[in-house]
Amino acid sequence: MNRLWTLAVREWRAHVHAPGTWVLLGLAWFWLAAMYCWQVLPASGHGDIQYMLWQGALHIANLQILFIPLLTMRTIAEERRSGTLEMLLTAPVRDHEIVLAKFLGAFGVAALMWMLLPFLMLLAVMSGGDPDWGPVASATLALAGTAGVLTALGVLASALTHNQLLAGFLGLILSFAFMYLPRLVPSDWQTLQEVLSSGDLLQQVEESARGIVDLTNVAFQISMTLLFLFFATRSLESRKWL
Numbered sequence: 001m002n003r004l005w006t007l008a009v010r011e012w013r014a015h016v017h018a019p020g021t022w023v024l025l026g027l028a029w030f031w032l033a034a035m036y037c038w039q040v041l042p043a044s045g046h047g048d049i050q051y052m053l054w055q056g057a058l059h060i061a062n063l064q065i066l067f068i069p070l071l072t073m074r075t076i077a078e079e080r081r082s083g084t085l086e087m088l089l090t091a092p093v094r095d096h097e098i099v100l101a102k103f104l105g106a107f108g109v110a111a112l113m114w115m116l117l118p119f120l121m122l123l124a125v126m127s128g129g130d131p132d133w134g135p136v137a138s139a140t141l142a143l144a145g146t147a148g149v150l151t152a153l154g155v156l157a158s159a160l161t162h163n164q165l166l167a168g169f170l171g172l173i174l175s176f177a178f179m180y181l182p183r184l185v186p187s188d189w190q191t192l193q194e195v196l197s198s199g200d201l202l203q204q205v206e207e208s209a210r211g212i213v214d215l216t217n218v219a220f221q222i223s224m225t226l227l228f229l230f231f232a233t234r235s236l237e238s239r240k241w242l
Helices: 002-016 019-043 049-072 077-082 084-089 095-114 116-126 133-159 164-184 190-197 201-209 215-239
Strands: none
Touching: 002 095, 019 049, 019 095, 019 116, 049 095, 049 116, 049 133, 049 164, 049 201, 077 164, 095 116, 095 133, 095 215, 116 133, 133 164, 133 201, 133 215, 164 201, 201 215
């Protein structure tokens, strides 16, 4: 556990000290603020806090599709390109600890995005609003689960190649497909649509923003996160035999 914590802190510091991280965060915050001021607030009329919460959560969820793959693309691919991954693999740490540390470091930075939702609700309170904090908490939990799935998927994409640009592109494609595939299936493919709808992360965020906490959705998010981290670990292990 101490080794995992040390590695995770190392990864988090690497992200925090990288100028590119703050450029990405700055652009993400600016975009969310612009959408909130120009689209959400005018459409909500005078004080429709529930609508503001719902739209704010969806904007953050959609922006994670772009932000997180760009954040995670260097986690393993850059270390493989520079040759430091081999040194790390020969250190007294296990492969799954390396992958978990990479995940936790990136997830800690991604939290700076999805934690904007309760911050926006605090601004609503300061403006005289009275939001229901139950849906705020459930929506924040859903965004954290979505961020976990996409971060694990991004780490997996980074583990599959030594080129961080290719890892970022692959992460974007996989994240977009995972988030939007349930909504792109033709309506006449009813069976497939019903199967995929159970894993519709955007729908889960929408439901959570209305105060619906479904433990099945939470279990799905945790299971997908662990599955992608398992695949990333196996990808690292396979490199030892090449």
